[in-house]
């Protein structure tokens with residue numbers, strides 16, 4: 001199972017420019033989390049801080065007992081091996097074919113024999129649907145294939161934490177949908193803790209167990225997906241609806257006068273804030289044939305314990321997604337009065353805000369999703 005990442009009071013500035021301050025959150029072990037935020041709010045800086053590549057001036061990031069911010073470099077280097085990183089462009093070496101790119105971390109960081117390296121590389125290529133393309137150079141394949149190759153490379157050292165920086169950037173909507181499915185399938189197969197940075201609302205709505213958002217140098221929220229997806233916080237509502245009305249402007253945050261004009265409806269062409277028409281769509285299920293995500297049951301128990309602290313809309317969305325208790329069976333069996341009481345009505349309505357706990361035959365995406373992937 002993946003490892004929890006505990007972030008406490010993290011603050012980062014470059015010179016006099018503060019990027020974010022006092023960020024506190026926990027990425028629950030083995031669950032998938034998404035970090036949203038307008039451009040330039042420091043999402044990539046946050047990812048790099050988690051692995052100790054960027055050093056915040058205050059706070060801590062604890063991974064397997066190591067503080068990635070304040071520990072000795074040798075310990076941070078060791079702990080970094082727990083992470084798999086997928087960067088925006090795949091970050092592949094242009095002169096190496098895909099096989100050698102994916103084999104690179106194994107050759108660099110392990111003493112494995114070439115036959116073992118070949119087995120692992122081919123298995124990871126299979127997971128991301130790239131078997132047959134291993135001889136190609138990065139320049140000879142599409143952007144989406146490069147991303148998947150980057151993901152395969154992120155997986156070769158069996159990471160327990162996977163960080164993906166904008167896995168959708170530059171992809172068309174169909175490839176983005178396949179990528180969403182790939183990320184869920186990956187979580188089902190390896191049960192790693194995952195954090196995905198994205199602007200993409202489809203990924204945000206369908207992939208994560210937990211969601212957070214950075215804005216105005218602060219973490220606006222972080223918690224179960226239902227909290228952010230039902231939030232009426234203006235910045236969250238604006239982001240999720242893609243509206244021009246709200247606190248997010250083109251370059252910087254809007255000034256108070258613009259916000260006041262919008263509030264009284266006089267801002268030209270801003271469009272309505274469409275918060276109320278948002279619907280909670282079901283979270284993706286792993287592709288048929290893959291194991292269930294172990295995170296689902298763990299998360300259900302975890303979230304049950306926090307229901308009382310959540311806003312009402314989030315609470316009812318979560319309650320609706322919980323498996324409904326079976327009606328009690330009658331004590332009088334064998335055809336006596338009431339013998340039918342308690343039989344489960346297959347037509348009974350179910351509340352389907354989040355069906356992730358009930359395995360169903362999800363549509364298969366044969367072309368781009370893993371064909372199978374038992375981990376060794």
Ligand SMILES: Nc1ncnc2c1ncn2[C@@H]1O[C@H](COP(=O)(O)OP(=O)(O)OP(=O)(O)O)[C@@H](O)[C@H]1O
Nearest residue numbers: 014019037038039040041042043044045046197199
């Ligand atoms: N090494 C650095 N030195 C100075 N400033 C930096 C450095 N790295 C990032 N920044 C600044 O930090 C801010 C946040 O950048 P970051 O790339 O994390 O934003 P982001 O939220 O990931 O944006 P986008 O969604 O557009 O990718 C930017 O203003 C950027 O210029």
